[in-house]
Amino acid sequence: MGETEFIDKLVNELTLDEKLSMIHGAAMFHTEAVERLGIPELVMSDGPMGVRNDFEDDKWIPIGNSDDYVSYMPSNSALAATWNRELAHSAGNVLGSEARGRGKDVILAPGVNLKRSPLCGRNFEYFSEDGFLTSELAIPFIKGVQENDVAACVKHFALNHQETERLWVDEEIDEEVLRDTYLYVFEEILKRSGSYSIMSAYNKLYGEQCCESKFLLNKVLREEWNYDGCVISDWGGVHNTKNAAEASLDIEMSVTNNFDEYFLAKPLKKAIEAGEVDEKLIDEKVRHILLLMLRLKMIGAGEEKPSRKKGAYNTEKNRQSIYDVASESIILLKNDKKLLPLDESKLKRILVIGENAERLHSNGGGSAEIKALYEISPLMGIRKKLGGNVKVDYVKGYASPPEENTNNGTNWQEKSLESMIMAPEMDGVGDDKYAMELAVLKSEAKKAAADGKYDAVIFVGGLNHEYDIEGRDRKSMKLPYSQDILIKELLSVRQDMIVVMMAGSAVEMGTWKDDADTLIWEYYNGMEGGTALSDVIFGDVNPSGRLPETLYYKVEDCSAFALGDFGGKEKVHYREGRLIGYRYTEKENVPVQFKFGYGLSYTEFETKDAEVSKDNSKVTLKVKNIGKYDGKETVQVYADNGEYKTLCGFEKVFLKSGEEKSVSIEIPERYRSAKTISVGNL
Numbered sequence: 001m002g003e004t005e006f007i008d009k010l011v012n013e014l015t016l017d018e019k020l021s022m023i024h025g026a027a028m029f030h031t032e033a034v035e036r037l038g039i040p041e042l043v044m045s046d047g048p049m050g051v052r053n054d055f056e057d058d059k060w061i062p063i064g065n066s067d068d069y070v071s072y073m074p075s076n077s078a079l080a081a082t083w084n085r086e087l088a089h090s091a092g093n094v095l096g097s098e099a100r101g102r103g104k105d106v107i108l109a110p111g112v113n114l115k116r117s118p119l120c121g122r123n124f125e126y127f128s129e130d131g132f133l134t135s136e137l138a139i140p141f142i143k144g145v146q147e148n149d150v151a152a153c154v155k156h157f158a159l160n161h162q163e164t165e166r167l168w169v170d171e172e173i174d175e176e177v178l179r180d181t182y183l184y185v186f187e188e189i190l191k192r193s194g195s196y197s198i199m200s201a202y203n204k205l206y207g208e209q210c211c212e213s214k215f216l217l218n219k220v221l222r223e224e225w226n227y228d229g230c231v232i233s234d235w236g237g238v239h240n241t242k243n244a245a246e247a248s249l250d251i252e253m254s255v256t257n258n259f260d261e262y263f264l265a266k267p268l269k270k271a272i273e274a275g276e277v278d279e280k281l282i283d284e285k286v287r288h289i290l291l292l293m294l295r296l297k298m299i300g301a302g303e304e305k306p307s308r309k310k311g312a313y314n315t316e317k318n319r320q321s322i323y324d325v326a327s328e329s330i331i332l333l334k335n336d337k338k339l340l341p342l343d344e345s346k347l348k349r350i351l352v353i354g355e356n357a358e359r360l361h362s363n364g365g366g367s368a369e370i371k372a373l374y375e376i377s378p379l380m381g382i383r384k385k386l387g388g389n390v391k392v393d394y395v396k397g398y399a400s401p402p403e404e405n406t407n408n409g410t411n412w413q414e415k416s417l418e419s420m421i422m423a424p425e426m427d428g429v430g431d432d433k434y435a436m437e438l439a440v441l442k443s444e445a446k447k448a449a450a451d452g453k454y455d456a457v458i459f460v461g462g463l464n465h466e467y468d469i470e471g472r473d474r475k476s477m478k479l480p481y482s483q484d485i486l487i488k489e490l491l492s493v494r495q496d497m498i499v500v501m502m503a504g505s506a507v508e509m510g511t512w513k514d515d516a517d518t519l520i521w522e523y524y525n526g527m528e529g530g531t532a533l534s535d536v537i538f539g540d541v542n543p544s545g546r547l548p549e550t551l552y553y554k555v556e557d558c559s560a561f562a563l564g565d566f567g568g569k570e571k572v573h574y575r576e577g578r579l580i581g582y583r584y585t586e587k588e589n590v591p592v593q594f595k596f597g598y599g600l601s602y603t604e605f606e607t608k609d610a611e612v613s614k615d616n617s618k619v620t621l622k623v624k625n626i627g628k629y630d631g632k633e634t635v636q637v638y639a640d641n642g643e644y645k646t647l648c649g650f651e652k653v654f655l656k657s658g659e660e661k662s663v664s665i666e667i668p669e670r671y672r673s674a675k676t677i678s679v680g681n682l
């Protein structure tokens with residue numbers, strides 16, 4: 001039997017109750033099975049940094065199994081910093097195989113919203129401020145996931161760019177800008193990756209909830225893009241039965257356990273019986289779900305049980321891929337005095353400072369939280385590498401307030417439909433005891449750093465998942481816990497201190513950046529993050545990460561603040577139009593701390609003979625490694641349409657010391673009308 005015939009047959013056989021049971025959650029993370037007809041439940045799980053732990057069906061209580069520890073992957077921002085499509089594919093494969101290995105059908109990833117503002121609490125889950133970079137990496141990632149007979153779920157469709165009032169905030173944007181700057185990214189990803197599912201966002205667009213939006217779901221997604229995959233609501237994103245039934249949304253999920261009362265459950269049955277909603281609309285939803293199940297080989301149109309791929313989690317192979325991503329995602333921002341890489345044979349004793357040197361991040365962030373099999377912290381990475389031959393001392397330098405991490409044993413998600421608050425400024429303001437503790441930690445660290453006995457001092461700071469977190473945005477780009485003052489003072493006694501910033505999005509570094517000779521940037525970097533960092537510091541890995549976002553001096557330099565607005569409770573205006581991220585700072589010559597695409601290497605590269613074909617369809621050039629280390633260069637190509645510059649091509653090339661290679665980069669059709677195409681960094 002053909003697939004369509006098979007689906008028709010099942011839809012005819014299903015009763016209304018059975019169909020309804022398929023289109024809404026029957027637990028926090030699955031729908032109900034229709035055993036009579038051999039239709040299984042659809043099992044979903046978060047999220048982008050690995051497969052989340054299991055919860056009880058009807059409570060946000062982790063089951064606490066000892067078997068749901070998983071590989072903890074670098075965040076999507078880290079993946080984007082690699083600018084490496086092959087690594088994105090292998091990362092997708094890790095996630096897909098682990099999801100399948102844990103018995104999941106849909107993995108709720110990747111998050112592909114653009115980093116419109118550095119303050120968005122979920123930026124760490126997103127790739128970049130740039131749509132081209134995002135789609136070029138999300139596409140192989142999704143393919144990698146789906147090769148394992150698990151569906152990716154591209155989220156959050158669309159414009160979920162802030163966490164403040166995310167359930168209600170209404171996005172005001174010119175329709176053309178919406179289409180060619182934001183929706184275009186989803187379109188590219190869906191069409192070229194073949195993602196089997198997509199998640200509609202919490203927020204509103206043009207006054208309609210995205211999960212109920214006829215414009216987004218019926219017109220754009222189905223009619224214009226011909227998308228036949230499954231549309232899943234964000235958890236609690238549906239607010240009205242009729243609207244959701246009529247919108248082309250297939251499955252309603254939520255965070256409460258009154259499953260029968262979900263909008264697409266009993267209330268929908270009532271509406272159908274009252275003649276307010278046509279049952280045919282439900283059939284359409286069921287068809288999309290059945291097609292998804294066929295694609296995943298959960299059911300088969302033929303006689304035999306289809307052979308579905310088997311997954312695997314916590315494998316050596318997955319950990320290797322995770323390490324590969326982690327080591328290519330680290331970005332060297334400053335190496336003014338060429339202090340890096342450190343030569344371990346010349347060291348006797350080193351000092352490590354900073355809470356992030358020892359803090360574990362895998363278990364935070366919201367739905368992206370992971371129950372990691374293990375997580376190598378920077379401090380452990382360094383100690384593990386030096387193997388006892390170099391003495392490694394550690395002082396904290398700063399600490400987050402102890403009350404920050406208390407959650408009373410419940411999961412935040414249970415309350416996630418209640419309004420969330422902005423990240424509090426937790427710098428000890430108004431809390432004398434904590435301010436005192438910070439002062440003590442600072443003077444202890446300064447004293448240690450000033451002690452002549454250390455051959456090297458490494459500071460690891462930045463943010464953590466109290467700031468990079470779902471459900472709330474940051475108030476400012478300032479470093480928390482008075483780190484600015486601490487770093488400045490430490491640099492005053494040790495100018496050669498290696499500063500490592502770990503964060504999910506830009507932070508202010510302006511007060512001390514010029515004092516530091518050496519600066520490394522990294523995102524939350526997965527279970528092997530500490531190994532990768534120490535491999536970069538000690539030269540086993542030549543850093544090749546490039547910034548996937550602009551590091552502004554201050555938040556007002558970002559177009560979402562300079563021209564538009566961000567963080568509004570009712571409405572957000574995208575007055576900046578297409579000038580997102582570097583498009584604005586480049587056009588208006590706004591100075592930034594570090595530009596999009598920036599990143600150093602231990603070696604140097606030379607590019608020459610760059611030529612753009614007459615029709616702007618291709619760029620060719622030669623790249624040579626003129627330094628003494630082997631390394632990877634990322635060639636970037638930008639299109640200038642007279643109004644702004646935008647990335648339109650890139651290629652990461654490995655070159656041995658002294659080696660030269662020819663590189664050819666194809667420019668996608670939509671950029672070929674540009675006035676100029678240029679090769680090289682911004």
Ligand code: BGC
Pocket residue numbers: 046047108155234235367416
């Ligand atoms: C998040 C989604 C996530 C879902 C399920 C929501 O709070 O916005 O990204 O997949 O919960 O946990």
